Amino acid sequence: MARMSEQRAGLAVPVVWSEDCLRHEPGGEVWLGVRDEGTEVPARALVLRDALAAAGAPIVPARPHGDEILRAVHDGGLLDHLAGVWAAWEKEGFPAQYGRDRVVPYVFPTPGMLGGLPPRTPPAVHGRAGLYCYDTMTLIGPGSWAAIRGAADAALTAAGLVGGGAPLAYALCRPPGHHVTRDAYGGSCYLNNAAVAAQALRAGGAGRVAVLDIDAHHGNGTQMIFYARADVFYGSVHVDPGAGWFPHYAGYAGERGRDAGTGANRNLPLAPGTGDEGWLAAVSALCADAAAHRPDAIVMSLGLDAAESDPESPLRVSADGYRRAAREIAALGPTVVIQEGGYDLAALGSLAVAALTGAAEAPGPTFHGSAP
Ligand code: SP5
Numbered sequence: 342m343a344r345m346s347e348q349r350a351g352l353a354v355p356v357v358w359s360e361d362c363l364r365h366e367p368g369g370e371v372w373l374g375v376r377d378e379g380t381e382v383p384a385r386a387l388v389l390r391d392a393l394a395a396a397g398a399p400i401v402p403a404r405p406h407g408d409e410i411l412r413a414v415h416d417g418g419l420l421d422h423l424a425g426v427w428a429a430w431e432k433e434g435f436p437a438q439y440g441r442d443r444v445v446p447y448v449f450p451t452p453g454m455l456g457g458l459p460p461r462t463p464p465a466v467h468g469r470a471g472l473y474c475y476d477t478m479t480l481i482g483p484g485s486w487a488a489i490r491g492a493a494d495a496a497l498t499a500a501g502l503v504g505g506g507a508p509l510a511y512a513l514c515r516p517p518g519h520h521v522t523r524d525a526y527g528g529s530c531y532l533n534n535a536a537v538a539a540q541a542l543r544a545g546g547a548g549r550v551a552v553l554d555i556d557a558h559h560g561n562g563t564q565m566i567f568y569a570r571a572d573v574f575y576g577s578v579h580v581d582p583g584a585g586w587f588p589h590y591a592g593y594a595g596e597r598g599r600d601a602g603t604g605a606n607r608n609l610p611l612a613p614g615t616g617d618e619g620w621l622a623a624v625s626a627l628c629a630d631a632a633a634h635r636p637d638a639i640v641m642s643l644g645l646d647a648a649e650s651d652p653e654s655p656l657r658v659s660a661d662g663y664r665r666a667a668r669e670i671a672a673l674g675p676t677v678v679i680q681e682g683g684y685d686l687a688a689l690g691s692l693a694v695a696a697l698t699g700a701a702e703a704p705g706p707t708f709h710g711s712a713p
């Protein structure tokens with residue numbers, strides 16, 4: 342019974358976990374023509390899980406879900422490609438005969454290349470590898486699809502908990518997802534877990550959803566999935582892509598949505614070196630904008646790479662900064678937290694505990710509203 346009281350005293354946030362997330366071993370990233378070790382490694386997930394469990398959070402297994410929500414936010418071609426490209430690559434002998442142990446594209450059918458020609462699906466898998474991918478940093482190996490699908494199931498499970506009345510749930514998604522558009526993956530992401538969670542909340546009866554993205558990088562994928570929609574607001578604070586940071590081509594302040602979605606997109610790019618003060622001011626501005634859209638539910642894209650010690654970004658946010666930001670965001674409504682980036686293995690655990698502690702402090706109403 343000591344155990345139970347310990348749990349009551351601990352972090353009261355369900356941590357949705359899929360063991361399959363460990364099976365994705367990207368084996369590095371090809372950056373500027375050279376294959377580096379890469380920082381999106383399986384150990385990230387173990388560090389996060391163990392720190393949250395030690396803080397008392399219950400670990401909840403991800404439940405398998407069908408493809409319906411996935412196919413609402415993604416092109417079916419992307420899903421089928423991700424599910425099958427490794428097997429095709431292996432069948433062609435790339436790993437065994439040519440030493441190519443991961444799927445890495447080398448030709449990308451950009452609009453400039455095609456000049457209006459009809460889209461084709463090249464029969465050769467090495468030609469097809471670039472069809473749904475926009476960079477060279479996002480490698481695919483034998484266990485990748487199981488992990489990608491497990492991460493999406495974790496997002497769907499957490500969305501189900503919040504849709505069922507929980508004020509807060511966290512999906513420990515790995516690989517992350519916010520760089521994936523409707524039909525293109527990149528940035529160490531393969532399926533957009535945050536967009537999947539938002540769409541699941543909509544399907545579960547939330548009329549309006551706000552996605553707030555505090556990863557160090559702009560979530561270009563989530564932005565573009567909802568860019569023309571009024572029912573899902575997207576807001577992000579991130580390092581200024583114009584200052585030389587991924588994703589380079591999106592994340593600028595002038596991107597405000599289009600058609601019905603005009604005004605429902607908000608970017609607050611920050612200068613490299615920005616710390617707690619500037620970052621939290623931007624988070625507050627974002628929260629005010631999100632609140633004006635009167636969301637019934639919130640998705641928080643929680644990247645922990647804005648932390649000062651992170652090797653992938655020049656922002657300088659502290660653990661206490663994450664705690665305060667997450668508290669303010671979760672106060673907007675019932676919240677599904679989706680793990681995005683964060684690469685300093687020594688800091689990840691305490692950053693996640695700080696963020697979820699802050700989120701749990703928020704006086705959030707639940708989705709179904711059990712108040713009299
Ligand atoms: C989900 C997420 O955080 N994706 C990040 C994608 C950006 N990756 C950019 C990698 C650039 C190469 N890394 C070099 C590290 C030098 N310190």
Ligand code: ZN
Binds near residue numbers: 557646683
């Ligand atoms: Zn990031």
